[in-house]
Amino acid sequence: MLSIIVPTYNERENVVQLTDRIAEAVSIPYEIVFVDDSDDDTPAILAALARQRPQVRFVHRTSQRGLGSAVVEGFHLAQGHLLAVMDADLQHPPQLLMDMVRAAEAGADVVIPSRFVPGGSDGGLNGFRKLVSWTARMLARLLLHRVRPVRDPTSGFFLIRRSVVEGIDMQPIGWKILIEILVKGRYRRVVEIPYTFAARAAGESKMGLREPWEYLIHLGRLVAASPEDRRFWLYCLVGASGVVVNFTVYWFLVRLAHWPVPTAGAAAALCAMISNFLLNDRLTWRERKGGWLGA
Incomplete structure (x- = not known):
């Protein structure tokens, strides 16, 4: 089964539409695991979705926040042997999920829809966000040996086999959990497939001044943890x-x-x-x- 882990924070406008799109796109048994940190009425909407659709599960957290820790909690809750991670803001196309599954079935341990391989695009970002994204990618690839072969290591959209992270001590901080998986995970083959990063349809970006600072701390911790x-x-x-x-x-x-x-x-x-x-x-x-x- 495919488990699709979706961290959410105040995404009331998007979660129903995302669930519908996933249902249209995925043709194998699947579940959607929402890990929610919202302080609006998103939890009520997710509770209604879970009652209506057996594929939907969710947990609402009140004592902890953060995208990285939400993904790790989703890994623990998920039941599938393939674990996909995507955002709730509709910038990650569910139509790619089956392509990701097929790449895993062909032998990939980590599958990353990439904006920076031929056929991909980061057109959904404005100029400033593109600069921030480029700087974050280059820092990760410069500092961390296992990240260098990956063109889009800061992506929030990816799929892994459960065995990649099973038993691994994950200590996420901030929002770039894929980099920690690439550094600490057990895998042999990474495949990147092209995709176009879309503009946000509804809601507001959660990017603030805190996130870049946490990212730098995270990179430092990963360098220290990698002999x-x-x-x-x-x-x-x-x-x-x-x-x-x-x-x-x-x-x-x-x-x-x-x-x-x-x-x-x-x-x-x-x-x-x-x-x-x-x-x-x-x-x-x-x-x-x-x-x-x-x-």
């Missing part, structure tokens, strides 16, 4: 610190101690190498028992 990425960036930072040590020691020896320039240069380089070695031993390679010195 490969953590080692790479620690190695870069240690290398940069070596440059600082080199110049500082050189300046001190030449300007204050009046050493000859060749001697001061050699001593400064030696100090920088020793500093880099010790810092890499204790930080970059700390997973090794006691570092290289203590191995």
